[in-house]
Amino acid sequence: MSKEQTVFITGAGRGIGMAIAETLAADGYDLILNYRKEQGKSAANLQRFVASTRNVNVRLARGDISEPRDIQEMMKKLRADGVERIDHLVLNAASAPFKHFMEMTRNDWKLLFNTNLSGNVTCVQEIVPLMPKGSTICAISSLGSRRVLAKYPLGIAKSALENLVSYLEVELYDRDIRVNGVCAGIVDTDMAPFLQELWPQMHQRYENQPRRWLLEPREVADIAAFLISPRSRALRGTSIVADLGMLLEA
Ligand SMILES: NC(=O)c1ccc[n+]([C@@H]2O[C@H](COP(=O)([O-])OP(=O)(O)OC[C@H]3O[C@@H](n4cnc5c(N)ncnc54)[C@H](OP(=O)(O)O)[C@@H]3O)[C@@H](O)[C@H]2O)c1
Numbered sequence: 001m002s003k004e005q006t007v008f009i010t011g012a013g014r015g016i017g018m019a020i021a022e023t024l025a026a027d028g029y030d031l032i033l034n035y036r037k038e039q040g041k042s043a044a045n046l047q048r049f050v051a052s053t054r055n056v057n058v059r060l061a062r063g064d065i066s067e068p069r070d071i072q073e074m075m076k077k078l079r080a081d082g083v084e085r086i087d088h089l090v091l092n093a094a095s096a097p098f099k100h101f102m103e104m105t106r107n108d109w110k111l112l113f114n115t116n117l118s119g120n121v122t123c124v125q126e127i128v129p130l131m132p133k134g135s136t137i138c139a140i141s142s143l144g145s146r147r148v149l150a151k152y153p154l155g156i157a158k159s160a161l162e163n164l165v166s167y168l169e170v171e172l173y174d175r176d177i178r179v180n181g182v183c184a185g186i187v188d189t190d191m192a193p194f195l196q197e198l199w200p201q202m203h204q205r206y207e208n209q210p211r212r213w214l215l216e217p218r219e220v221a222d223i224a225a226f227l228i229s230p231r232s233r234a235l236r237g238t239s240i241v242a243d244l245g246m247l248l249e250a
Helices: 015-026 041-052 068-080 106-130 154-175 191-198 200-207 217-228
Strands: 006-009 030-035 058-062 088-091 136-142 178-184 239-242
Touching: 006 015, 015 030, 015 041, 015 217, 030 041, 041 058, 058 068, 068 106, 088 106, 088 217, 106 154, 136 154, 136 217, 154 178, 178 217, 191 200, 217 239
Parallel strands: 006 030, 006 088, 030 058, 088 136, 136 178, 178 239
Antiparallel strands: none
């Protein structure tokens, strides 16, 4: 049964975003699922998701979050389509070059910040006016925010995103909008084989330890579901680390 609350998820077509959509649909939230391109895996996954979801209302919203005009256009279409209220926003989409800092070009910096920082801020600016009291924002971050990983400039954008979580919490407090984040360890998505090649030593090290270290997308989704629910009402402006304890042992 629908909870009559709507969640907007960016980059929902695959990986963690799709897992969050599946989890929240099962919990009875109506969904607005953002995706970037009309063609390709995400668009196809989302068409299947819409066709197979019965219990809640699902809308798709195409928009490249690195382009402010795309976000504005997407929101204009949603409003024209009758969307007047969004209760929760999950900032999940991310995209970045995997390069050493010495190799970063101006275009790489633009992609990094336009998508992962100013893109997220534009989503917040556009969606907050539709949020009633008691709404939440949840940002998906990664361990690169607090550990140095080779060829991972996304890590510094994630540090900024986690800091943004705290700043937004303070700025949006008067509107009764609660802002938190999940800082996830390594998650088994399309990125996993690529990250294994990018960080072979880290992969080898953790593979040879008894502790499970690769998260399932659903495990991150469960934390996002908790953060948008009133059960997490004591959490404000913080990012929860969910890494299966991989960083505990030196
Ligand atoms: N995988 C991990 O190990 C891991 C660990 C910690 C945190 N995270 C974080 O979790 C989130 C999801 O990660 P993931 O592994 O599921 O990533 P992924 O498989 O690479 O998916 C990223 C999603 O973001 C979308 N996206 C990228 N740029 C976009 C843009 N400009 N506008 C709209 N959508 C855009 C992608 O759409 P397309 O399908 O069009 O490319 C895709 O749906 C990210 O914030 C990531 O940093 C991941």
